[in-house]
Amino acid sequence: MTDQQSEISYGMFSKKYYIMTPGPTEVPREILETIVSDEALLPDYQEIYDIDVKLVKKLLNNDGEVVIMGGGATVGLEALISTFISENSKVLVLSAGYFGEILAKLIEMYHGKVYVIRERQGRIPSIEAIERYLSKNNVDYVVFAHCETSAGTIFNIEEIAEVVKENSNAKIIVDAVSTAGAIPINVNSSKKGVDAAVFGVQKALNMPPGLAVISLSRNIVEEMENLKPKGYYLNLKLWLNFWKTAGRLPSTPPINLLYGLRKSLERIFTEGIENVYRRHMLVSRKLRRALRKMGLKIVAESDDIASPTVTVVYMPNSIKSEIIVRELWEKYGILVAKALGDISDKAIRIGHMGITATLDNIFAVIYALSKVLMSKGVSINLEEVLSLLT
Ligand SMILES: Cc1ncc(COP(=O)(O)O)c(C=O)c1O
Structure with a gap:
């Protein structure tokens, strides 16, 4: 995977784009x-x-x-x-x-x-x-x-x-x-x-x-x-x-x-409604663990009120959410969204809804987000973070 500017690089991933917004989501x-x-x-x-x-x-x-x-x-x-x-x-x-x-x-x-x-x-x-x-x-x-x-x-x-x-x-x-x-x-x-x-x-x-x-x-x-x-x-x-x-x-x-x-x-x-519910719980829990391991703060103040469908996370070092959203898209083909309301400049929203709630997708998001943040001087132990997602 390369980190070249303005080139969507998806070498290590199987998909071209990852639509990880909290809606509209990817359509199968x-x-x-x-x-x-x-x-x-x-x-x-x-x-x-x-x-x-x-x-x-x-x-x-x-x-x-x-x-x-x-x-x-x-x-x-x-x-x-x-x-x-x-x-x-x-x-x-x-x-x-x-x-x-x-x-x-x-x-x-x-x-x-x-x-x-x-x-x-x-x-x-x-x-x-x-x-x-x-x-x-x-x-x-x-x-x-x-x-x-x-x-x-x-x-x-x-x-x-x-x-x-x-x-x-x-x-x-x-x-x-x-x-x-x-x-x-x-x-x-x-x-x-x-x-x-x-x-x-x-x-x-x-x-x-x-x-x-x-x-x-x-x-x-x-x-x-x-x-x-x-x-x-x-x-x-x-x-x-x-x-x-x-x-x-x-x-x-x-x-x-x-x-x-x-x-x-x-x-x-066909997947089974209970399986669908479980998949959303599992993926969101793993995502939050990985984000915390990266040193980031989740907006939801505790896990019992954190949504299984969307995770909102503050960006560190006053980095503007808009910059992260743009770089994730331009460099990695991963689309997330800025937060809304009072925290819109400070946090990004990662959707994991329906078919986008998979460990593969979360892996791609965590990898790319870590790379973008590391390029801005944030210290992250990528291997340790990714090991939480396997
Ligand atoms: C909780 C909630 N309510 C309402 C809406 C508005 O939905 P729509 O844009 O389809 O009218 C959204 C859209 O993001 C939402 O997340």
């Missing part, structure tokens, strides 16, 4: 071929939509309904908020950074009364703080981003579901954009289940962006029966009514992506 050939296949370009979508809904229900142990619409994941989040939140809604938002703050703003835009329990990037609000708030205040909804992609932190979704259900009748709405398909999520009325989860397809599902998937528990669907949501495209009640009564959707979906979604979910079930 099988999915690419599916979304441009003859079948996927036909105008009928009823059958494939129905199959996708069933597969999403299986993925999320869903006991209610699923809506799949064209758009980024934000479309799905806004559809949920537009459907359920009004000026009468009291909402508790748990924020651990950039995406948590977006949720709070979005709810305010729909005139919900928002109270935010927030922690700085690298930490998450404690269960005790949530319990304390709920024991003294009535809320209709508790909302949070399962993985705060900006900081690489993750909430314990089951623990939160339990504490919310023990202390209130609030429904739980989750931004599962960077976790669905990589970490277990239950959208159902069980003790550990949540009431709604939204994800896009360009993260752990390894598809091109363009679909928003909204999963609703039976309980929240029942609640929706009594609501009169405004609007058209973002009105989930209208989507479900269209589908149930007319067997079609209010707007034509990106049909070829619906075929891609089936392929993506089938790939997950």
Whole structure:
């Protein structure tokens, strides 16, 4: 492997590029071929939509309904908020950074009364703080981003579901954009289940962006029966009514992506969902160990709140994240991302989602990052670091 400037060198690696961003992620050939296949370009979508809904229900142990619409994941989040939140809604938002703050703003835009329990990037609000708030205040909804992609932190979704259900009748709405398909999520009325989860397809599902998937528990669907949501495209009640009564959707979906979604979910079930979850845990744990061995500081303050799908790590010696991102790409063909929010200049984000969550990929990232940092005077025992990844 050479370190020549502006030449992508992948001599010792088998792949040309490594797309290790926290989304959009690498798309496997099988999915690419599916979304441009003859079948996927036909105008009928009823059958494939129905199959996708069933597969999403299986993925999320869903006991209610699923809506799949064209758009980024934000479309799905806004559809949920537009459907359920009004000026009468009291909402508790748990924020651990950039995406948590977006949720709070979005709810305010729909005139919900928002109270935010927030922690700085690298930490998450404690269960005790949530319990304390709920024991003294009535809320209709508790909302949070399962993985705060900006900081690489993750909430314990089951623990939160339990504490919310023990202390209130609030429904739980989750931004599962960077976790669905990589970490277990239950959208159902069980003790550990949540009431709604939204994800896009360009993260752990390894598809091109363009679909928003909204999963609703039976309980929240029942609640929706009594609501009169405004609007058209973002009105989930209208989507479900269209589908149930007319067997079609209010707007034509990106049909070829619906075929891609089936392929993506089938790939997950073929590997075995538990194996997929384990692989993300293993790879992220090894990555964090190697980064620490390099002397670097992980933004997530402890391993139990570090996400299995994205790792955010501070760069040493005040080296700007932008420089590292550029050099990793130009010299090694490895694409990572700058952090977001307050730490954007100081840290980089390494995604390990779906097919990119492999030890081979992590090895390539660690090797290249070490080389880039060593070229800037950072002392790293590369052999020792790499030995942690075998
Ligand atoms: C946690 C989280 N929420 C929301 C979004 C926004 O998704 P999209 O860009 O598909 O609208 C992202 C994208 O990175 C995310 O990580």
